[in-house]
Amino acid sequence: MSQSSALNMQTPNPMKKKIITALIAVVVGHMGVLWAVGQIKTPELKPIEKEPLKVRFVKIQQPPKPIPPKPKAEPKKEQPKPVKEVKIVEKQLPPPPKKVEKVQQVKKAETAKPVIKPVEAPPKPTVTTTVSETRVVKPAPVTPPPAPVTPPAPPAPPAPKNVAIGGSGVQWSRSPRPSYSNSDLEGQTRNAMVYIEANEKGVITSARITRSSGLPALDEKILRSVRSSKFKPYKENGVAYPIKANLPLELTLNPNG
Template structure:
């Protein structure tokens, strides 16, 4: 294939000169118009003189009021036509055909056997139900009796514990030693103080010797303990008097009609005669 080159188009010189001349002519024309407008005189408007406006008030006659409109006729209510009720015809119900089934023919002997078996089964169910009810009643009764025995045993145990506590308190109260005065009790068997024994433990020139003892006795009055509260100053004499006091016995001391243990404080004043 052959390649062809296109050269740019060139405006002819004569055409270019014509365009330049036309532009210059238009410019010169515009300048001339502007100069002519500048030379024109300003246009003056003529002054118009007017006389003042004269106003004359005229009293207008009052228009007569228009006659009242005729009374409007009452509007009659439009009566709506009653709707025509459409009768609805009930749909016919088609009753289903009942087909009677033929009862099977059962032999009379077989029917009697079935009826007898049914009676036996019903009686067995009744017997079983009654046996269950009787057993339940016996179980309930046994449960009640067992509970009664348990409650009774608890009550007896509580009574026994209460009685033991009362006995313990009573014994503790009875065994509590009462502090009594020497005038509240009396000796059944007073301590035997032998003058011969006194001569072995003291002399006539020693004068009277006093020993103060605390004597404890049980509910029967038997002396259980002897304590020296104040010594006579002669230990041998104190020991002899304590020993003889253990051999003595009191009458029982009663409180509210009951024998109770007690304790008393008692003084023994001892002396021996001269010349023996």
């Protein structure tokens, strides 16, 4: 038994041989195909030159908007003409004329001819027509609109009162104090007169020299001092008024220099 089994193992099965042979053939075929494919040169592809595309933008025009039809003008309404009133008067005909009877008088033994009286023609009927006068209705008069009412003008400011300074007149709220030295006076006493105007609140609105001290530089110092001063409001019967006044000034030498 051992020998027969060894013989069976040494002798291959014919089916197995066919399978192995087929596998070998398949492998050899694949290898040949791969070798053939490797020998084939890939064709060189020439680059295709293409012209660049030209793009042109075209603006699409919108259709024009339809023009709306013009509104038809309304026909003017004709004003109704005034109607003439006509009165119709009925014709009054006269009564019909009476019939004229022929009278025949018969006498005994004589026959009288009939006497025919002339027949009067009836009077012609008179027709009277009266036409009333036409009445034209006039439109009512158009009253013009009332004129605009203009606001009343503001009252004019009261005229300035001519008053004296001090005493029963106007009083100072801040009096002028011109600063000067003996050299400004040039060794002598100086006199000056200043005309002042102030409003109802006492604020000085105008000041000017009416009598000079003789020194222009000193006059400027006097004016600066007066313009920086102020009066108390001047009142009469509780009403404040603007004022005007003359301020006399005497500038004396200082004994201390």
